[in-house]
Amino acid sequence: MKIGIIDYGAGNILSVYNAIYNLGYNPIIVTESSKIKNFDKLIIPGVGSAFHALNILKEKNFIKELKDLIGSKISILGICIGFQIFSKKLTEDGISKGINLFNADIIPISEPNIFNIGWCKVKLNKEIAAKIKINDTSDFYFCHSYYMKNNSINENNNCFGFAKFKKEIPSLVIKENFMGVQFHPEKSQANGIKFLKFFLGWTP
């Protein structure tokens, strides 16, 4: 299984790398967008500000290459900002466009901005929780102040996990071959490791 971790110059790349490596795999750090189609699994890590991250992703042609992978056999996991790029529009530090897989916008949790930093209970779809082998309410680590707000009710059907922090925060979404998490599985101790195992075994 070829696992790629997209390196776009922002993010805790090695945290994700180490988590996957410690599961017994040899992930490859991918810096060139033209190569992403050569993998079975792709992970887009995320610690960063949206505008800056999107600029680099665009500059390096990752946005287009990722769009081309919608509906393909490659399973893709986006973490935090790496997940937020699945949306239509992001609003942190200015407006930027995502890959538009979800009819959703990334907006602040509240104004003035507040931050959700720490561990939250995520209420998971029962079937998915059973596949991950964790309880349907399980703790994960969050560190964000923007969240995904769906523009259409239909998108709610693609949401398989919610956390509550002032609002309902979509925390696990799945659409086509894309899976996105608002939390950081690479830093969520035992639950995070189980989640990453689940992703690596997931066929869309």
Added chain:
Amino acid sequence: MDYIRIIPSLLLLNKKLVKGVCFKNFKNAGSPLSTITAFDSQGADEILIMDIDTYLDKKKEPDYEIIKKISEISSTPITFGGGIRNIEIAKKIIRLGIEKIYLNRIVFENKNIVTQLIKYLGGQALVIGINLIKIQGKYRIYEDKENKIDVLKHIIDIQNIEIGEIKITFVDREGKKCGLDLKFCKYIMNYIRVSSIFEGGIGSLDQLEDAFKEKIGAIALGTMLTFNDYNIVKIKRHLHNKGFNVRL
């Protein structure tokens, strides 16, 4: 966040952990890697590491080698502080697997850097440290030797630049096991709308309970974890039994 947080606070000096009293008289406190492995398996909510080599030698960059090793063994979120003087250093640290960076001195020397870091990393990745020291009954900022900065104004000002978290440290209580200054914590919490962490003085379970009773959301522990028989499992079980919302 649904839970209160217990955060081990570790000081790194020449590749070893140390612990002192009131930021002085550092004693060897063991190996960083084995200590972090232990806190990770005990379910620490986060881990905070300060590289104090960079405080003693202002030109020194953080110890990247040890950061890399820490990141390899920890599945707990890590905040790293010390020697982060520019964006390149900050990016390098985050890339090595650190989730948040802790800034202190640079905030006074070059506020511009904080704004720039937010542009690259986002406010959620920044923890701003405020070290307090009580002089003649009044709190001052430890680094502000000329007493020019008003503590409350500073707290309000830095929140206006969209940082995610503030860490308040009571320097003159640190390592003394006398508890936090809860009266002052309560007072400043009225002005803090971002996430906050408090440290300095906690040495017993009772003091920890008292602090959480005042609705403090996160506490960093140094001495209590380093030189005592407490571990995070024990502490969290105790708090859980007392009805606090801790993650077990």
